[in-house]
Amino acid sequence: MSAKRIGDAVGDCLATRCLEAALVSHKLAHAYLLVGRDEDAKLALAAALAKSGNCRGDHGPGEFCDTCSSCRQVDAGGSSNIRIFGDSGTLNIDAVDQFILYASVKTASSCLKVSVFRGVDFFTDVAADRVLKTIEEPVPGNVFLLLSQNSRRVLPTIRSRVQIMKVERSAKMANLHDAASATGEDTSLEVLLDFAKANVSLSETVGRLLRMRSQNSLRDNATAGLRTLALFMNSVLRARGKVPPLAGISLSTEPELARVNFVLDESRVGLFLDHLGERLKHVEQNVNPELVLTNALLELRRMTTHE
Numbered sequence: 001m002s003a004k005r006i007g008d009a010v011g012d013c014l015a016t017r018c019l020e021a022a023l024v025s026h027k028l029a030h031a032y033l034l035v036g037r038d039e040d041a042k043l044a045l046a047a048a049l050a051k052s053g054n055c056r057g058d059h060g061p062g063e064f065c066d067t068c069s070s071c072r073q074v075d076a077g078g079s080s081n082i083r084i085f086g087d088s089g090t091l092n093i094d095a096v097d098q099f100i101l102y103a104s105v106k107t108a109s110s111c112l113k114v115s116v117f118r119g120v121d122f123f124t125d126v127a128a129d130r131v132l133k134t135i136e137e138p139v140p141g142n143v144f145l146l147l148s149q150n151s152r153r154v155l156p157t158i159r160s161r162v163q164i165m166k167v168e169r170s171a172k173m174a175n176l177h178d179a180a181s182a183t184g185e186d187t188s189l190e191v192l193l194d195f196a197k198a199n200v201s202l203s204e205t206v207g208r209l210l211r212m213r214s215q216n217s218l219r220d221n222a223t224a225g226l227r228t229l230a231l232f233m234n235s236v237l238r239a240r241g242k243v244p245p246l247a248g249i250s251l252s253t254e255p256e257l258a259r260v261n262f263v264l265d266e267s268r269v270g271l272f273l274d275h276l277g278e279r280l281k282h283v284e285q286n287v288n289p290e291l292v293l294t295n296a297l298l299e300l301r302r303m304t305t306h307e
């Protein structure tokens with residue numbers, strides 16, 4: 001049986017190469033932020049790291065046998081050297097407590113303990129502070145893997161204290177559709193940001209949103225654009241501390257959105273979001289997508305004034 005490397009788990013990418021090199025040179029960072037839409041790839045990488053750090057087989061540094069008792073325990077979910085907390089779609093405060101508790105227990109010497117937390121995108125300031133305290137005073141032999149779907153949703157305090165690595169399966173394994181929708185959301189938010197800052201005209205903004213994913217129909221693009229408008233509004237309000245975090249939507253601030261310098265008429269937000277719901281239905285009912293999107297953006301513009 002030949003030894004395996006981390007790269008065998010998710011394919012060769014910058015993240016796997018970086019971790020392999022760090023293991024070989026014994027220079028593993030104490031905390032990594034693993035970013036990417038592919039949750040399975042990040043978890044596979046975490047498991048491979050736990051195997052590499054604890055394998056009892058005979059092989060070179062940074063490798064693992066995948067057959068010894070330690071490797072098999074990782075696969076079976078029974079290893080004490082790796083534990084996964086949190087959820088990729090929401091924040092669970094109890095999970096934060098359990099993560100901190102697990103991470104602060106000393107490991108046997110020569111063991112590598114991998115403490116994984118999913119859904120760092122949803123950390124509140126309070127949760128982030130507590131986790132950072134743990135990360136910055138790690139017990140020896142502990143490595144933290146914080147998992148995020150979108151690094152721009154992760155609080156800057158976290159981002160500045162960890163090594164950020166994008167994890168994606170190699171092109172062959174990658175789900176191209178997911179990759180496309182991931183860039184789509186980010187790019188759409190930027191388009192709305194430009195519009196909100198009045199850098200770009202209404203018609204140009206509508207055009208950009210409708211052409212966002214060229215392989216999709218105008219209708220699908222309009223639907224995605226309206227959804228992004230809702231996300232945009234929620235993010236702006238959250239960034240200004242105006243609404244409590246909502247379940248299922250990113251709880252952390254969008255740093256770029258927090259800096260939008262416009263005056264928002266907040267009394268109209270509720271109605272604006274109601275209208276978005278109606279507009280989504282209109283698109284479904286085959287109302288001209290360009291018209292629907294234009295009206296939604298006009299309403300956004302009427303709610304905002306620039307200094």
Ligand SMILES: [Zn+2]
Binds near residue numbers: 067
């Ligand atoms: Zn092994």
